[in-house]
Amino acid sequence: MIKNVDFFVRVILPVELTDGFSVAFGTWLEVRDEDFREAWKTWNAPEYADLAMEGYVANEIEPWNPFPHAMVRAAVRDVEQVPYITSSDGPRSSPGSSARPCLTRTS
Numbered sequence: 001m002i003k004n005v006d007f008f009v010r011v012i013l014p015v016e017l018t019d020g021f022s023v024a025f026g027t028w029l030e031v032r033d034e035d036f037r038e039a040w041k042t043w044n045a046p047e048y049a050d051l052a053m054e055g056y057v058a059n060e061i062e063p064w065n066p067f068p069h070a071m072v073r074a075a076v077r078d079v080e081q082v083p084y085i086t087s088s089d090g091p092r093s094s095p096g097s098s099a100r101p102c103l104t105r106t107s
Helices: 033-042 047-048
Strands: 006-015 022-031 052-057 072-075 082-089
Touching: 006 033, 006 052, 022 033, 033 047, 033 052
Parallel strands: 006 082
Antiparallel strands: 006 022, 022 052, 052 072, 072 082
C-alpha cells in the first residue's frame, strides 16, 4: 500500500434525461487499494468481464456540484469499455434539472 495516495479507476456514469434520452459521462471512481489492484490485475485478462468495485465519484459534474458523496458500485457491462456505475446508496435527485445521475439500481 502506498501511503497518502488515493486510487482511481476510470468509469462511465450513465444519466437518464427526459423523453427517453440519456447521456454518459466519463469520470473517475475513487476506490480502495485492493479494488485498484484487482482492476490492474484483470484489466486485460478474461477475468475483466467479472470486475466489480465500490467507491466514490471523484469529479465534479455539472449540474451536481458538488456531486453527491455516496458509495457507488461499478461493474463491467462490455469488455471493450471501462466499467459503468450501476447503483448507489445515495439519493436519486437533481438540483433544478430533470436530468439525474443514475444513482439507484439499474441492473
